[in-house]
Amino acid sequence: MDTKRSNERASGTDSSEAISSSKLRNLLKIGTHGTAMPLYLRAQIFTSICLPIAAIALLCGLLTNIDESSNRNFQIQVPHLYVNGTGSSMMANTYWRSLAMFSTYLTNQKASYIVDSKYISTSSGVGKSDFSNGYSLYAATDSDVSKADLQYYLPDNNPQKTNISLYTSPKTYPHLGSIMIPTIAGAMGIVYNIQGFPEGASLILNGSVLGDIFCGAISWWNDTAIQQLNPSIVMPSKMIKGTGRGDSSGSTQIFTTYLAAHSTQFANRIGISSQPKWPSSFVLGNSAVELITFLHRLSIPSHIYQWKQSCKQSIGQDPQVAILLNSNGTKTTPTTESVTQAMQKVAADTEFSRHNFLTILDVNDPIAYPIALMSFVLLRENYFWFTPGSETDCQRVKALVYFWYYFLTTQAL
Structure with missing residues (x-):
């Protein structure tokens, strides 16, 4: 073991970036625009972040007792992709059933990942709020968006490339082209x-x-x-x-x-x-x-x-x-x-239109x-909520698109 590694272990740190308690507190308290994060979403983030960290710490302790010279085969874990949404309680049963069927479909197709899907039946109002504040990848709603939110839908009749900044507010940068699709x-x-x-x-x-x-x-x-x-x-x-x-x-x-x-x-x-x-x-x-x-x-x-x-x-x-x-x-x-x-x-x-409210x-x-x-369902043409260059975040969005493609094209649903 080299001197650098020994010093890091002695000081209780590692060369990789750690998540400080202050960062975690901020994450649990503050949304994308400084708004208070709902309690049920804080609980999800705590479960998604803190429990895996504890599991990793336990795993590291166990690995120190393994003889590295032994020739053992370890099974490669399939990555889990977290895809979440909130909103309409009217159609919640349909969405829950569809997510379960999609998970089974991926297993049968021997997909290289597992989608950890979570849809929370709140209300259309809460779903739209979660979506606009960046707490969820998608939202389900039974009513139209507000007139103020219509500015985030890019024009349908412009064949040329659009300067998105012309249609979004600098204070709400994540709204880079919303899409509203009728589902049920x-x-x-x-x-x-x-x-x-x-x-x-x-x-x-x-x-x-x-x-x-x-x-x-x-x-x-x-x-x-x-x-x-x-x-x-x-x-x-x-x-x-x-x-x-x-x-x-x-x-x-x-x-x-x-x-x-x-x-x-x-x-x-x-x-x-x-x-x-x-x-x-x-x-x-x-x-x-x-x-x-x-x-x-x-x-x-x-x-x-x-x-x-x-x-x-x-x-x-x-x-x-x-x-x-x-x-x-x-x-x-x-x-x-x-x-x-x-x-x-x-x-x-x-x-068809991007704001396809019927x-x-x-x-x-x-x-x-x-x-x-x-x-x-409310989606975006561009998802820039996440860390630039994050392969996991990119895969999450791909899994999201795949689910809605499956939902809209599978007659069994």
């Missing part, structure tokens, strides 16, 4: 649980009555407007108790957009928002599954809630879903066929379900 279509249904409602019957609503209910203008199930839509049923004299999302949600913004378009009362009292101020009598929750579970455990079941189609699979229950009259006056429910019809009607006349809400079609919506 879904539907938002109306779940109800009414004491005294005839078994086997279906509640019928329209956009106007639904908006009045969700702003508190209609508060009883036997209100004249509801009774007229359900002439064959004697509606019970029970007070309506609503539930809604309390966090920032892209699907909630779509829902309030629909209600505001059909109910003047809702537009004036609540308005369009991803985090509306619901009536004080509403029960609030931070996920669809949480609210649906609450709905089924009520001792006095007279609630109504904005329900997402994936909740049935999420909680293993088959909730009662209202029939909703669309703009053509047709009775519709949130089914694959009614959502597909809405999507095909819009997609047929849509050209709305399939309230499509004028006899079959289409009115509260249908798309979920999107």
Whole structure:
């Protein structure tokens, strides 16, 4: 052992650069633009950085006891690539299933790496915030980006090379060309649980009555407007108790957009928002599954809630879903066929763009379900978040692109 190595070991250092405690504290506290990093992301980074460091220290201690003269074969470890995203809770189950299938696919293809995929179901609002602050490689959202963020989408009609600096702010340098891609279509249904409602019957609503209910203008199930839509049923004299999302949600913004378009009362009292101020009598929750579970455990079941189609699979229950009259006056429910019809009607006349936000809400079609919506993924044309020249960071981005190629081209998903 040479003198330099001996001195390094004696002083407790090594020739490679160490991660100081101050650097680690800064990493855990500060995001790309000096913003506080969310707690759940700090935990991920602590697990990803501190635990491997401890494992390396333990391994070094074990290796000192190995006879270097012995002829042993050590298995080369396959590199792990961390690919993370946050956002929409509506389509979380689909993304989780797709990531698991992608991992199996890579194993079957004998890939030279393993993708450590992590998608955290937060909300569309949190997902977009994480993405813009550089905490994630991608984000999933059910709503559009803000008007201010549109400046980060490069023009589609310019065949010449573009000077990216013309379209980005010096204070937000990582935004080097965002891309918004539609991934999944879904539907938002109306779940109800009414004491005294005839078994086997279906509640019928329209956009106007639904908006009045969700702003508190209609508060009883036997209100004249509801009774007229359900002439064959004697509606019970029970007070309506609503539930809604309390966090920032892209699907909630779509829902309030629909209600505001059909109910003047809702537009004036609540308005369009991803985090509306619901009536004080509403029960609030931070996920669809949480609210649906609450709905089924009520001792006095007279609630109504904005329900997402994936909740049935999420909680293993088959909730009662209202029939909703669309703009053509047709009775519709949130089914694959009614959502597909809405999507095909819009997609047929849509050209590709970097900011490819599609709305399939309230499509004028006899079959289409009115509260249908798309979920999107946010990516970048250029990823310059990482250490220049880092081969691992480069491979992470390649793995990210490979996953979304797999997602968008595999029919089994």
